[in-house]
Amino acid sequence: MNENIHLIRKNVINRKANRYANPDLVAHLYNEYRTQRYELDMAINKRNEHNKLIKQVVVMEDDFKREKKLEEHHKVAKCMKTDIQNREKKIGEIEHDLV
Numbered sequence: 338m339n340e341n342i343h344l345i346r347k348n349v350i351n352r353k354a355n356r357y358a359n360p361d362l363v364a365h366l367y368n369e370y371r372t373q374r375y376e377l378d379m380a381i382n383k384r385n386e387h388n389k390l391i392k393q394v395v396v397m398e399d400d401f402k403r404e405k406k407l408e409e410h411h412k413v414a415k416c417m418k419t420d421i422q423n424r425e426k427k428i429g430e431i432e433h434d435l436v
Contacts, residue, residue: 363435370431377424384417 345360352358391410397403 366431366435370428373424373428373431377428380421380424384421387413
């Protein structure tokens with residue numbers, strides 16, 4: 338998108354859409370969207386890796402250690418879930434602004 342911003346600006350002028358089209362804003366929002374989407378994907382991957390580790394905890398012999406690890410996992414998983422939801426909300430706002 339950034340490589341073709343000059344073509345987009347020219348197209349806006351040719352269509353006489355200067356009053357309602359702002360190619361610089363669109364480019365900024367698109368870059369922000371891509372950044373947020375990348376960070377969301379990384380957070381999801383991190384959560385998935387964390388969830389894979391819980392399988393090892395479930396088969397632990399020691400009940401006390403297992404319960405302690407499960408509690409820790411629950412706290413971390415809850416934080417990850419909240420983070421992912423916030424990122425998804427932010428992406429939704431950016432998508433709305435782009436439309």
